[in-house]
Amino acid sequence: MNTPTDNLNPIVPKLLGETAFVYVAKAKELSKQGHNVISFGVGQPDLPTFQHIIEAAKQALDEHYTGYTETAGIPELREGIANYLNHTYSAGVKPSEVIVTPGAKGAIFLGISSYLMPGDEIIVPEPAFPAYSEVANFVGAKPVFVPLKWCGQEKGFSLDIEKIYSSITKRTKMIVVNNPQNPTGALFPPNEIERLYEIAKEHRLIILSDEIYDNFIYQKGRFKSFLTEGDWKDFVILINGFSKTFSMTGWRLGYLVLKEDIVQKLSRFAVNIYSCPTSFAQKAAVKAITGTWEPVKEMITLFQRRRDLMVKQLRKIPGFEVWPSGGAFYLFPNVSRFLKESNLTTEQFVEYLLYKHYVVVMPGSVFPKSAGQDFLRFSFASSEEAIQEGCERISKAVNELLEKKS
Numbered sequence: 514m515n516t517p518t519d520n521l522n523p524i525v526p527k528l529l530g531e532t533a534f535v536y537v538a539k540a541k542e543l544s545k546q547g548h549n550v551i552s553f554g555v556g557q558p559d560l561p562t563f564q565h566i567i568e569a570a571k572q573a574l575d576e577h578y579t580g581y582t583e584t585a586g587i588p589e590l591r592e593g594i595a596n597y598l599n600h601t602y603s604a605g606v607k608p609s610e611v612i613v614t615p616g617a618k619g620a621i622f623l624g625i626s627s628y629l630m631p632g633d634e635i636i637v638p639e640p641a642f643p644a645y646s647e648v649a650n651f652v653g654a655k656p657v658f659v660p661l662k663w664c665g666q667e668k669g670f671s672l673d674i675e676k677i678y679s680s681i682t683k684r685t686k687m688i689v690v691n692n693p694q695n696p697t698g699a700l701f702p703p704n705e706i707e708r709l710y711e712i713a714k715e716h717r718l719i720i721l722s723d724e725i726y727d728n729f730i731y732q733k734g735r736f737k738s739f740l741t742e743g744d745w746k747d748f749v750i751l752i753n754g755f756s757k758t759f760s761m762t763g764w765r766l767g768y769l770v771l772k773e774d775i776v777q778k779l780s781r782f783a784v785n786i787y788s789c790p791t792s793f794a795q796k797a798a799v800k801a802i803t804g805t806w807e808p809v810k811e812m813i814t815l816f817q818r819r820r821d822l823m824v825k826q827l828r829k830i831p832g833f834e835v836w837p838s839g840g841a842f843y844l845f846p847n848v849s850r851f852l853k854e855s856n857l858t859t860e861q862f863v864e865y866l867l868y869k870h871y872v873v874v875m876p877g878s879v880f881p882k883s884a885g886q887d888f889l890r891f892s893f894a895s896s897e898e899a900i901q902e903g904c905e906r907i908s909k910a911v912n913e914l915l916e917k918k919s
């Protein structure tokens with residue numbers, strides 16, 4: 514019999530989780546059983562948080578910096594973030610226009626739930642990071658998915674600007690742009706970003722710009738932040754964070770940048786949810802963003818080498834089309850030819866790789882609907898040895914499956 518505590522808001526059981534976390538749990542279970550699992554599953558740098566950042570957190574703890582802080586973040590962190598954005602993008606951000614949040618996901622939640630009302634539409638180019646559509650669903654808004662265009666392994670992915678344009682209705686309020694993109698690694702060229710910005714202005718829409726991978730760029734000069742547009746504050750809300758750039762996923766620190774008076778209103782909402790981001794983690798983040806960036810630069814150089822190695826290895830596998838991503842740390846190969854020949858779905862292939870060869874990759878179909886169903890997501894935030902060995906195992910699996918079929 515149903516009890517009162519069973520009666521959830523009906524939207525809650527319908528929300529999707531994040532499949533990467535499910536696969537992490539499965540991989541941990543297999544490792545516990547003694548299997549040598551190689552994971553290309555989860556979206557986090559494999560390097561530990563840089564030592565000078567850890568030292569700053571230790572110092573903050575030693576000084577008992579453990580109480581509540583300002584809801585929007587400590588002043589020196591908001592200032593550090595504003596300086597970073599102004600230095601990098603000449604963005605004209607004031608510290609009072611920054612809200613520090615528990616992870617970039619916290620920023621996505623605040624940003625989407627503070628603007629969208631039941632029945633509003635939010636355009637989400639997909640495949641996409643699942644949080645945008647799930648938060649929209651939670652508040653009763655409607656995600657309108659527009660597939661990215663796959664232009665083959667030489668060109669990769671591009672935004673379907675015409676389709677985005679034709680998907681705008683009277684209910685559209687927001688367009689999500691995640692650049693560089695998770696899961697595809699796409700780095701959209703400046704002219705596509707400019708065109709989207711024009712469209713947003715023409716229809717008076719908000720661009721929710723998730724630029725959390727803005728330092729993971731493998732094509733120099735190609736990344737264009739929306740913050741370089743002169744009047745961006747009227748149309749853009751920016752999401753960014755510390756998780757990826759400084760390898761701080763577990764510290765839970767992100768941020769949202771928007772107009773000062775909106776920051777004040779959103780802070781009133783935020784204080785009712787989480788009071789403030791973690792105090793000593795914020796002190797560490799000040800060190801991250803104002804201290805040396807050398808370890809970040811070294812990480813990006815390392816990741817580019819790993820990307821090249823993974824592309825080379827995966828391109829040897831029959832039926833895989835692999836585009837060398839322009840940003841983030843993912844490859845998103847099209848495996849439709851292999852799936853057709855082996856008569857498998859992406860999910861079946863992923864399960865086979867996991868349970869027979871102990872390699873974790875993500876099915877493209879979980880981001881979050883259907884545009885990615887012929888693709889796999891690989892994170893190349895793994896050692897070169899793991900990339901080499903993991904790709905060999907996948908190659909073996911593919912050959913086994915093709916032989917079985919013939």
Ligand SMILES: Cc1ncc(COP(=O)(O)O)c(C=O)c1O
Pocket residue numbers: 556615616617618619642691694695723725754755756762765766767
């Ligand atoms: C595009 C994108 N946005 C936001 C996030 C969330 O970051 P955080 O761990 O800081 O919440 C991720 C994490 O994978 C991401 O890929």
